[in-house]
Amino acid sequence: MNYYSYPSLSSTYLRFDQQLAFPVVTVCTKNPMDFNSVSLYFDQSFVGHSEIPVVEYTDFYFYETAYMCGCACRRFNVNGTFLTSQYGISSGLFLETTSTELQIAIHDPQEDPNMLRDGRTVRNGTETFIEIHRREYKSLPSPYIAYGNQICIDDTDYSFVDCKRKCFNEMLKKECSCTMNPSPTGNETYCVNDYHTNTCAAELYGAILQSSTLCVCPPECRVIKYDQVLSSVANKNDFQSHYLKIRIYLKDLSTAVTEQVPKYDGVTSLLANLGGQMGLFLGASILTITELLEFIIFIVWTVIQRRAKGKNAVRHIDI
Structure with a gap:
């Protein structure tokens, strides 16, 4: 009996909620001016909010878009605060633009997507439907082993994304003498404003992506992912063929939960x-x-x- 190796079991079940958090939607384009013609609509009767917080992708976020795909990006529901009690194609987020091409990433607020890896490309002249289903992974903290061979952090104040940001920014200050998060006093050099620091930052970011020892941050014990089913139809109408339409909606109000539980959960067992x-x-x-x-x-x-x-x-x- 290997009690001191802290063995665990995996439990999978389906949980149904009355309301479900709508995911964060990141929209990127290689032409920043395209955002002048973007129209976003979210059914307010379903979420109970009066504003649609579409925010610029700035500060730390900019390095990923600039170095990875040369994109300008915006985010919808950046804090993941919108709750919805409706699902299906008639609810959710609707986006309409004359952009030639967009990249869409659907993710949790704690996740920083790589647009080249995680983004889905959609082109004008089409109407794209993205059906999403929520998955939740719960792992046990130390001394249990999570995600194969790692120890996760079970702390609401800890963020894997923030850990990566801080590490990258500290390395920027050390290696490139610049920062992606300049202070309000303006005493620090913003990497993007200078060609040499911008090039240095891009090379450093590439090195971090390829290395398993730079910026090592343990994962969070609770991770949320979204399964996506994408389908598109072409706009036959000549006028509509210049538009790109996207509908993002929940499949249902269920969450597929995969939970790590102790094999021995007490003295009795x-x-x-x-x-x-x-x-x-x-x-x-x-x-x-x-x-x-x-x-x-x-x-x-x-x-x-x-x-x-x-x-x-x-x-x-x-x-």
């Missing part, structure tokens, strides 16, 4: 497991010994019976 193993061992041992004794007794009894028959046998003597 530990003693039960120990007692079960001891009972099995003792039961098997007694049964084996009994069978062996029975076999030996049977052999001895057979030998005795044969000898007894040999002594009592009648012999015929010829005269």
